Amino acid sequence: MAEGGAGTSTQVFVVDSQATYVSVPSEKKKRWARVSQKLLLLLVGLALLGLVVEGYFILSLYKKTEQTFSFCGSHPLCQNLSNPNNQQGGLTMTRVGYKESNEIPIVQQHQEQTPQRPFAHLMGSDRPVDENNVVQWVNEGGEAITHNMSYDKGRLIVEKEGYYYLYSKVQLNAADDCQLIQHKVMKNTSAYGQAIELMKSKSFRCKTQKPSGPRASGGEDLWNSFLAGIFHLQSGDKIFVSLENIRVRPGLAYNFMGAFMIFP
Template structure:
């Protein structure tokens, strides 16, 4: 105790052993799950990108393989890939190439084009001549590997699938009548019994308004077309019930046929 003064109170520290301590989470531990999620999403995105790129490469490889497989059946590709064999089989192709230093592409020989030409026929115009079964007789005829007998019938020489078509222009300005436009076929398979391939049937009457506008004529068109399998020896022709109603003119009336493919290709 100091002299002449009041003594100071001593400081007392109390320790509470029963106090509970709560640990505070550190900042580094809470950030780790977020970083791992972002890294996982990045890996998934890279994986998907790799799958897309690989699919593109596979598709391009497939297209190139398909083009090569289609090309190898073409005579020109066979000549380029097998020069010795193609030279033995078609000397005309090798002769067209010329000297070795020439850069010209070999062409298909002319005789191959002639072999690949398909039958066709186009008959135009018409006459009012009434023949058996009211068959339309044509005026102008252009044919290849098909025969026109001059009485309206077109004969088939090569079997195959043909596209047939016919158009007639008629004048219905006189009276009402039922007009039937047909494309027929005679075949030896049925003892040349007439078979109807296509037919257009309509009732046409005189129309004064249309007749005045067209100078006393009431014209209308009938068109038929389709694909049919024809055999060698079949005869194709067009019939009309009122054949006298045909409006004359080469571009107004016609009939035609051309082969689409031989019969054995589509079987």
């Protein structure tokens, strides 16, 4: 520094650390805010459109229903639909005629009558077998019954064509030493000159040796034979049971025969 001259001044910079910082939102945040606002407006618009469409369909359905009832007019069916008090117990109650009176209206109920299918149940008699080996039955009284079928001398007569379930059960006594036993269900039809075998049970039975004692049965060795099947029968066919080499035990509950239509 020269004497008597003016000195060069030193510049001092001071940094203020307490200055306030102002953050400026970025462009990306502004863009997301605009997109969110548009999406919200779109959802609100769709909701309002749905309400308008739903109201339109409800109004259309109401107009169609009103037109239907106005077209029916005074038809009894429409009156019953509009006034449920006219229906009692599932029957439609309508006034007969146009003249008012104090009389109770007559209710006409048309019921479709289903034709009853033929059936029969025959039970064993005191004289089980005749001279031709045809089993005789009881067709009336107790549990025995015939409906839309006839019975004549051991033969069940078909009156209506169809498919029938036939069954026969007998209780036999193999008292002899050994026997060839045959239990048959036969059919007589006008198409053939002789009987036709529908079902057959054939077995060789021998008397069972039982120990002697007070509980041993006297001379009886009981066996059961049961036959059943479905067959197509014509009107006029005769069904009967034939037994060969069998001593049948008499009794209503021991022996029986029956048939019932299953189709049509």
